[in-house]
Amino acid sequence: xxxxxxxxxxxxxxxxxxxxxxxxxxxxxxxxxxxxxxxxxxxxxxxxxxxxxxxxxxxxxxxxxxxxxxxxxxxxxxxxxxxxxxxxxxxxxxxxxxxxxxxxxxxxxxxxxxxx
Numbered sequence: 655x656x657x658x659x660x661x662x663x664x665x666x667x668x669x670x671x672x673x674x675x676x677x678x679x680x681x682x683x684x685x686x687x688x689x690x691x692x693x694x695x696x697x698x699x700x701x702x703x704x705x706x707x708x709x710x711x712x713x714x715x716x717x718x719x720x721x722x723x724x725x726x727x728x729x730x731x732x733x734x735x736x737x738x739x740x741x742x743x744x745x746x747x748x749x750x751x752x753x754x755x756x757x758x759x760x761x762x763x764x765x766x767x768x769x770x
Contacts, residue, residue, distance in 0.1 A: 655695070689715055696745075705745040714745065 693715040700707040705714070721741050725734045 689719060692718060699745075703747055706747050708748060718745070 693711050696705060696714050696718070697711040699705040700711060700714075709717075718741060721744075722737070725737055728734050728737065
C-alpha cells in the first residue's frame with residue numbers, strides 16, 4: 655500500500671492535486687480517512703510484532719504519511735521504492751534491549767516543573 659501511494663505521489667504531486675480541488679472539506683475528509691486507515695494498519699502490525707511498538711501508533715502514522723510525501727520530488731519509480739524501503743526500515747521492530755517509551759509531553763512538562 656505504501657509503495658503504491660509513493661508511486662502515485664511520484665507521478666502526481668499532492669500539491670497539484672490539492673490546488674486543483676481547492677482544499678475543500680472533501681480533501682480534509684479524505685486525508686483523515688487515509689490517516690485512520692494507515693493508523694489501523696500500524697496498530698495491527700505492532701500488535702503482531704511486525705512494526706515497532708515503542709512509539710504510539712498515531713505518532714508513527716504521522717511520520718509515515720509525512721515521510722512518504724517526499725516521493726513528490728523523486729524522478730523515478732526506483733527512487734520511490736528506495737524511499738518506501740527506508741520508511742519500512744524505520745518502522746521495523748527494535749532489536750536488542752528495549753529502551754523505555756519516552757515520556758509524553760505532559761509527563762515531561764510535569765517532571766521539569768517538579769525539578770524547579
